[in-house]
Amino acid sequence: MAKFFRIFEENPNPREITKVVNILKEGGLIIYPTDTVYGLGCDITNVKALERIARIKGIKLEKANFSFVCHDLSNLSDYVKQIDTGTFKILKRALPGPYTFVLPGSRTLPNPFKKKKTVGIRIPKNAIALEIVRQLGNPIVSTSIRDEDEVLEYTTDPELILEKWGDKVDCVIDGGYGDNEPSTIIDLSGDEPMVLREGKGSLEIF
Template sequence: MAKFIKIYPDNPNAKEIAKVVTVLRNGGLVIYPTDTVYGLGCDITNTKALEKIARIKGIKLDKANFSFVCHDLSNISDYVKQIETATFKILKRSLPGPYTFILPGNNNLPKEFKKKKTVGIRVPDNSIALELVRQLGNPIVSTSIYDEDTLVEYTTDPELIFEKWQNIVDVVIDGGFGDNQPSTIIDLSGPEPEVIREGKGSIDIF
């Protein structure tokens, strides 16, 4: 049975964050708030946890398009190839924010993602998510618990999320009501930015 931990986004309690980080380090799965929908995440370095998330999603791990949730731009550069000036300007202008950026991966990618040419990177504008990643010391691999077919209530209400997921994950963070719109996905791996999915983030800046 998962723990249900209340954390206030205005001033995340360091002790509560540390509890969740311990769970992540031990290979646990965590549902946490972002600036869009709630996410399901684990430590990027834990193979067993990555495999668990892939199983939950019903996909093979090497085929999974998970996002890497990073703390800041320097965190991103650990996993992607040299960022060109134009791309860097876009990232700097948009992050933290409700975007997933697809960028060419580098050789530091965990072995499970080595075959991938590109990775999706997120720096959400949510202090709980950013603090988790900062304390963990490396990115969280994440996928949304968003239901593509119907805008159902459980995607936004932490108590309903807990009801649905309590026997599947190790922690559900109650960080207040989430959004029911996913992030905007922008592919920056080609010559021009390409909008893959329009979500919460405005595409006007591209």
């Protein structure tokens, strides 16, 4: 059964965050809060953990469109080709926030993603998620935990998430009730920004 940590977003307990980071470093899977829906994530550098997430989602790892959750924009060049000033201004204006930006992938992508032309970058406005990634020292690869119940779509109660996912993952974080609206996805890999999914993030800032 997964470990269950209650962490407060207003003031995330560093010891609890360290416990979560250690689980990630050991190849564990976590369910954690973001500024939108709860996410399922693992360390981007751990291939076995990445394969576990792909299996849970029922897809091949090389075909998976997972997001890279980063702490800030400082290490973007490790995962994304050089971007122009206009693109960088959009990212700076929108992040941290409830957006996923699709950007052209760099040649230095981790092995499982080497063939990907684009990657989705996320910097959620959630202190728990950001602190986990900051302490880990590299992004976590993430996907949302959709619910089979189409009325619910996304489970928002961490205790219900634990009930359903407790035997599939290594840790569930209770960071309060989650949202039930996913991030807005914007493709910035072409000549013009293109909205792929309208979610929580407002389009007015563009």
